[in-house]
Amino acid sequence: MSELAPKLEQFRATFKGIAEEMRKFIVGQDEVIEGVLVAFFAGGHVLLEGVPGLGKTMLVRTLGEAVNLQFQRIQFTPDLMPADVIGTNFIMENEHGRKSFQFRQGPVFTNLLLADEINRATPKTQSALLEAMQEHHVTVAGNRHALPVPFLVLATQNPLEMEGTYPLPEAQLDRFLFKLKVQYPSAEHLHTILDRTTGATAPGIRKVLANAADVTALREVVREVPLARDIQDYAVRLVLGTHPEHAVANSLARRFVRYGASPRGAQALVLAAKIHAVLDGRYHVAKADISKAAPAALRHRIILNFEAEAEGKDSDEIVAEVLRA
Numbered sequence: 001m002s003e004l005a006p007k008l009e010q011f012r013a014t015f016k017g018i019a020e021e022m023r024k025f026i027v028g029q030d031e032v033i034e035g036v037l038v039a040f041f042a043g044g045h046v047l048l049e050g051v052p053g054l055g056k057t058m059l060v061r062t063l064g065e066a067v068n069l070q071f072q073r074i075q076f077t078p079d080l081m082p083a084d085v086i087g088t089n090f091i092m093e094n095e096h097g098r099k100s101f102q103f104r105q106g107p108v109f110t111n112l113l114l115a116d117e118i119n120r121a122t123p124k125t126q127s128a129l130l131e132a133m134q135e136h137h138v139t140v141a142g143n144r145h146a147l148p149v150p151f152l153v154l155a156t157q158n159p160l161e162m163e164g165t166y167p168l169p170e171a172q173l174d175r176f177l178f179k180l181k182v183q184y185p186s187a188e189h190l191h192t193i194l195d196r197t198t199g200a201t202a203p204g205i206r207k208v209l210a211n212a213a214d215v216t217a218l219r220e221v222v223r224e225v226p227l228a229r230d231i232q233d234y235a236v237r238l239v240l241g242t243h244p245e246h247a248v249a250n251s252l253a254r255r256f257v258r259y260g261a262s263p264r265g266a267q268a269l270v271l272a273a274k275i276h277a278v279l280d281g282r283y284h285v286a287k288a289d290i291s292k293a294a295p296a297a298l299r300h301r302i303i304l305n306f307e308a309e310a311e312g313k314d315s316d317e318i319v320a321e322v323l324r325a
Helices: 004-022 030-042 056-066 082-086 123-135 187-197 212-222 229-240 251-256 263-279 287-301 306-310 315-324
Strands: 045-049 071-075 087-093 099-105 112-116 137-140 143-146 152-157 176-181 257-259
Touching (some): 004 056, 004 212, 030 176, 030 263, 056 071, 056 112, 056 152, 082 087, 099 143, 229 287, 251 306, 263 287, 287 315
Parallel strands (some): 071 112, 112 152
């Protein structure tokens, strides 16, 4: 532990430094900033839900500048094709007249990918991201192409406009480590936003990390945080508590849940809890760290039944009840 302590202190200082730089542009969204950074260092993707104009694109751009990584944005529309996302083969001719296929990379070949309004694209195009998000490579015409390291998808969806959208399938939702809800800023935060964005000068972003290798090193450090068996058992019971057929499920889950969280939910709980413990100045995971990660890690992995929809229940209520139980 004596060798690990300095590394964890460096991680905490780096995490707070990046968050501080992002707050220069993103006002009143501290929980979202922390959630995105936790997922970033845990190596997981994030689904951001919120109405347009709340700074989701700016959030990803400032993160890319602060950690010195490449950033790309894709505006998902119904006519977007898989090749527009991952790339395609082109016929090229050399100086001798010989023709050959050459792969031209799509915007998915980046470190930070903003998939804006992902639920507006057709299921065929949405599925083009599945392999990239899980395997960190894409396959075109039988050839595998590795994505840059690190690779993080931050996808957004509008919770209000459901017309002309294609809801994300459960298999793709499960590939997001977190689902974060971006709330509308308060009046005080709106004043701060106006002061910073309508003046003559704009704040600059300091690069906290030098390169991608620094990100990889910090991700490995987090995984070394010890986890006691009883804390791991608590995470397991939380996940099983979302399954209506399991003995530990409460009455709310039994009545309103069709399918509970997958094993990826337990992985998300543990990885996020390790980061929360370090940020809190501890070198071991506590139950409070697991509980803090539960809403963002589980809300999109719980599939509700028709009775829940009829009565206006959402997955956050189920998670809150599981935590209470």
